[in-house]
Amino acid sequence: MIVSRWLEFKAIVPNLKTIETKARGFEAEFLHERREQDTHFKYPDGLLLLRKFDHQPAELITLQRGVHESFRISEVEIAEVQDAREVSAMLRGRFGVSVEIEKTRKVFIWRETRIHLDQVDRLGMFVELVTEVDSGDEARAAIELREALVRLGMEHMPLELRGYAEQMLEKGKEE
Numbered sequence: 001m002i003v004s005r006w007l008e009f010k011a012i013v014p015n016l017k018t019i020e021t022k023a024r025g026f027e028a029e030f031l032h033e034r035r036e037q038d039t040h041f042k043y044p045d046g047l048l049l050l051r052k053f054d055h056q057p058a059e060l061i062t063l064q065r066g067v068h069e070s071f072r073i074s075e076v077e078i079a080e081v082q083d084a085r086e087v088s089a090m091l092r093g094r095f096g097v098s099v100e101i102e103k104t105r106k107v108f109i110w111r112e113t114r115i116h117l118d119q120v121d122r123l124g125m126f127v128e129l130v131t132e133v134d135s136g137d138e139a140r141a142a143i144e145l146r147e148a149l150v151r152l153g154m155e156h157m158p159l160e161l162r163g164y165a166e167q168m169l170e171k172g173k174e175e
Helices: 016-025 084-095 138-151 164-174
Strands: 002-012 029-041 047-053 056-068 071-081 097-110 113-120 124-132
Touching: 002 138, 016 097, 016 113, 016 124, 029 084, 029 164, 047 084, 056 084, 071 138, 097 164, 113 138, 124 138
Parallel strands: none
Antiparallel strands: 002 071, 002 124, 029 047, 029 097, 047 056, 056 071, 097 113, 113 124
């Protein structure tokens, strides 16, 4: 199991290609592009989701989120899941499903910052920057995250505090 603490910045963007070009321009390393299916459960203590991929083990993820200065901060636990169907059935029975999200995600890494370029079905295009906080050093992580925002030309974009599940649930109420 992986336990991490992250500073995060998410923004709605009109064009992912522009951000991708800038990421490649300052030598962020391309890691992968993949389709992700997230099932969010009605979990009473933060977020609980099962993330499935094609041809890879799934991940069971818990998140506790807060706000740090102008970023979100997340406490994250990730466990690999070999039998996603069995775990999904168990969690559906125990908690129920709040929403399912499908997206295509391209991932780059620069220093300790992951750059997620997300095309989220029914929601649109987003860029999410995630910087790991080492040994509680939030100040260092915030400096790196701000530098990545500047390098990507995103320093003036507003922070989107809502996660994809919250946005999708709000969209469902409007439809």
